[in-house]
Amino acid sequence: MSHRGYAVETLNLAVAAFLLLNLLAGLGRVHRGPGAADRMLAALLFGTTTVAVLLLLAEAMALPALRDVALLLVLLAAILAVAFTRIPRRPDGAGR
Amino acid sequence: MTLAELLSTGLLGLGAAFFLTGTVGLLRFPSTFARLHALTKADNLGLGCVALGLALQADSGWVAAKLALVWGLALVAATASAHLLARCILRERGGTRRTPP
Amino acid sequence: MGLAFDLLLAGGLLGLALQVVASRGLFRSVVLFIALGLLMALAWARLAAPDLALAEAAIGAGLTGALLLSAYRALQPAEEAADPGPAALPRWGALAAAVLSGALVAALGWAALGLEAPAASAGREALARLGESGVKSPLTGVLLGFRAIDTLAEVVVLLVAFLGARVVAEPLQRAGPGPSAPGSGEPVLTAPLLRLVVPMGVIVAGYLLWSGGHQPGGAFQAGAVLAALGVLLRLTGRLQPAAATSPAERLALVGGIVLFSAIGLAGAGTASAVLAYPEAWAYPLILAIETGLAVAIALPLTLLFSGSAGLRWRER
């Protein structure tokens, strides 16, 4: 465990839990859509939130390697958007 | 509690608030573009606040530098993704076959 | 607080998985599955397995998502088809099977958790003898020192998957992510994004490779990052699919296996056993093997995504 106080550690975990809750709430948008782009957008939000949670966990659990995980996620985040734009859409905006 | 810890706590709280704003925008805003706008800004500000707050807790400069790098890359990724998505939605709606800039 | 976070995470994982299976729209399922990968990375983080989190992040963000999205595109019918409806097996039958299998796994898990901890597990022995493996990271030690045969076989599996995909390959035009939408130029931000992400990615892969010796990271993670970069370059048209595998690609595909096997067999003579390394040389040898492995992991994965036999660079 970290040499820092118990209070700071708990705070970091609490913020991480709050962000995770945010992420799960955002699932509603994936569910509702209406378009494919809205669903993809929500998935991109999850990426940013996960990065923040990983940074907090790295500090709270004293596992510095988790910062490398966050670095990887932000580095590769754009790939999903690029892959998404390669899917052709039908005129009715379907793809749900 | 030292000043750094106090500041760090405040920044983490602020970051969490920004993330909450982003989620509310994602769920409540009426159009895709409005949601795109809300997310890319609020979330990355939130990530910046969290990273800064954690940098204040960090015990070495390297950790702070890595946090800054993560945030910088997140900004780049968000910019590119938002641009690509917005362009894709515009096409999908058949709008604005605009000339290249 | 930690347990609260774990509860939330486990609940989120299950909720997501349920929606992946049950949701009506196929695209929705694909996106939810991609989100599930992120939560899995968080679960590995919570279970103190940063190596797995690294691999999951690189593969989930860079490979699985792109693979599924291009398969979704390929399987998309020209007309909106009716929902295929339920399977031949009735719903209640499937549900019963699911509950039974879940209960079976739960029973197995509880039984295993309740077992008296063995006094001498392979893991403890590996940790105790880490000094002999020539590296400081327990995981790299296990992967390349004590269980090297698994790692070798895994690269062979990758090669076989690639060969299998060649057998069922589609025409080059339709393969992989398919042709880009006609009549649209490249988005303005693509080129600057690539100029930043690709060199950074190569540096990060090198860092992971180097750090594998003493902290989380290693050939698997580095290979996954390189493969993700290959996917990005293929998606943006920098790498074009080719109908033939070039000699350099052939070398990279089998090089890791050949190098690994050669050093391993040599170990039979100089060290105690097959796939054992002479002690003084263990670290440099492991680094050389890891580099070969990273390439031997990255190339088949990129080719599997590309759906082609080879890749050619195209300057823009």
Next chain:
Amino acid sequence: MTQAGLYTLAASALAGIGVYGLLARRHLLRRILAVNLLGNAVFLLLVAFARRQPGYVDPVPHAMVLTGIVVAVSATAFALALARRYYAETGLDHLPEDEG
């Protein structure tokens, strides 16, 4: 409840969900997703198991799962290639024996 116990339970439920998806849905892509869920459940079980003793993490299951993640993605890629070819040949997105 311990952390390992919690994740073991989650892995069990995940396995159940995977089996349900595999049996109850017909679309090939959905079936591939379900198999992946099942795989993730097994990985989760192994890693939770590696952590059952406090203060000690067993590196051997981690090594197995790390290999497993890469094998799973290559198998998925092959399955997707197979499904795509099947669809290109027959125009079906499900297997004929699943027909009503």
